[in-house]
Amino acid sequence: MNYQEFKPQGVLKEFIQCYFICETETDVLTDDNVFASGSLEIMFNLGATRKEFSINGTLVAEPDIQLWGQVLKPMQIKSYGKHAMFGVRFYPHTAVCFFNENIQQFNDAVFNLEDVIGNKIKELHSKLLEADSIIKKITFTEAFLMERLLCFDKKLDKLDLVNSVTYELLLDNNKVNMNRIAASHGISSRYLQTIFLQYSGLTPNLFRKINRFQKSLHLLVNNNDSLTSIAHHCGYFDQSHFIKDFKEFTGSTPSGFHLESSTELIALLK
Known part of the structure; x- marks a missing residue:
């Protein structure tokens, strides 16, 4: 292909x-x-x-x-x-x-x-x-x-805000604080949650969870690191939390995951 x-x-x-x-x-x-x-x-x-x-x-x-x-x-x-x-x-x-x-x-x-x-x-x-x-x-x-x-240019009015929030959510999964992010933009945490959901279809927490999963997936595909090392590198509390999230998103544990099951992942190795 x-x-x-x-x-x-x-x-x-x-x-x-x-x-x-x-x-x-x-x-x-x-x-x-x-x-x-x-x-x-x-x-x-x-x-x-x-x-x-x-x-x-x-x-x-x-x-x-x-x-x-x-x-x-x-x-x-x-x-x-x-x-x-x-x-x-x-x-x-x-x-x-x-x-x-x-x-x-x-x-x-x-x-x-x-x-x-x-x-x-x-x-x-x-x-x-x-x-x-x-x-x-x-x-x-x-x-x-x-x-x-x-x-739909009216949606561009809030895009800078959502861009900034997205960037901050990607910085460090361990230290993200939604109240702090909201306060830094002069908005409430509830409004931040609402506007992010409107623009992405995801809550900020779910977006962070997916990003962390994707990071772990790429490491699993491209490295020979232990599951404990991948979990730590991606900001999971421990290996069991990593396995739980991974299974939720793939239906498989990391140790039982088959690279060949996904065209997208095969493309990453080319």
């Missing part, structure tokens, strides 16, 4: 983590696991046919244009067919700037994006199908995203 990421330029680099492609040359059977990443994604199927597709054992119609909300529980995806996907990965708190909907309603689900925002996204999909290079695909996508961003 060919997986590549491309960085956005200009204004959108503050909102988009990356664009990506995921392709295979032939029909393949994919048995993949998706774990909490803290980010929302849009994916376009640019293949000639739709693949057979199931989520957690339930066969569903695979949308040509998919909105993947925040994944909180481990999600098992099975599909058969030729992959030709182009995607957009947002930062945890920035997808809201492109939608009129409550971002939390997308959690733990895959939506047909055409049902959410209408024919405009279908028009973009048609352009992507005709584009003969990744540069053209990104150019068409960025024009569409800029138009959406201007439609």
Whole structure:
């Protein structure tokens, strides 16, 4: 499987983590696991046919244009067919700037994006199908995203605040104090919780928990450190807390985890 990421330029680099492609040359059977990443994604199927597709054992119609909300529980995806996907990965708190909907309603689900925002996204999909290079695909996508961003520009008023809070939540999981963060911005802790939930679909505590899990996942994939060492490095109180959180997000203990279960993790090693 060919997986590549491309960085956005200009204004959108503050909102988009990356664009990506995921392709295979032939029909393949994919048995993949998706774990909490803290980010929302849009994916376009640019293949000639739709693949057979199931989520957690339930066969569903695979949308040509998919909105993947925040994944909180481990999600098992099975599909058969030729992959030709182009995607957009947002930062945890920035997808809201492109939608009129409550971002939390997308959690733990895959939506047909055409049902959410209408024919405009279908028009973009048609352009992507005709584009003969990744540069053209990104150019068409960025024009569409800029138009959406201007439609919901009022949400930009609070984005600096949410940016700052997000940064502070990522600094050190052991020393984060929500009351202190709220006070430093002249707002109440309750308002901070509310605004962060509106922008990310997550509570600040859950966001920190996912970030800590992702950090431990990367260490587990890329290092031979002991579980105790990983737990300490990621700010867990002890190894048992690390194992508990890891199992909650993956359905497996760290010692029983199989790298091959996730396309995303395999891509990290390339």
